[in-house]
Amino acid sequence: QKEVEQNSGPLSVPEGAIASLNCTYSDRGSQSFFWYRQYSGKSPELIMFIYSNGDKEDGRFTAQLNKASQYVSLLIRDSQPSDSATYLCAVCGTGNQFYFGTGTSLTVIP
């Protein structure tokens, strides 16, 4: 079992819709959770991180964390074509080991 699991997609949403990206993790001792965006051929860019149960909002992005279910999600409101990228979920687990998921490919259709 992988430490971090993501649906590889591809996920397609129309412009203006809400995109929902999901991630599960296996280490119950994990404390910090991260979402990165990676455009094709580029390096990952940190979007936001969360470490408390509940929601954390930053502009059009909302991260949601449910530690009991070991589940993290990222919502992108008013999706734009420029949001088309691969989104990586990352978890800082026990012992401060950092684990990345394989990423979900998102396409926003104009």
Next chain:
Amino acid sequence: EADIYQTPRYLVIGTGKKITLECSQTMGHDKMYWYQQDPGMELHLIHYSYGVNSTEKGDLSSESTVSRIRTEHFPLTLESARPSHTSQYLCASSERQGAYEQYFGPGTRLTVT
């Protein structure tokens, strides 16, 4: 401006050559990492360091070596490049304390012919 730098950005080199990929950061971070990523594939951790004179191998078996003589500098060396080393190499850094978020450099795209 605090940032993380990688050079060269692109490198095409012949089999058997020795190469060093440079990574420097001005973010004051203690931790540094090297990842390997093929196009459309997941990140693989190949080396990491928690500070000066500290280096560890990551999850992916790699024929490369690293050194950490200065806090801001974490070079990766391939003694004898092979076509199987063709990939993108990403350097990242993070603070020792806090949420431990990693910040990435722009990457080096290596092609071994």
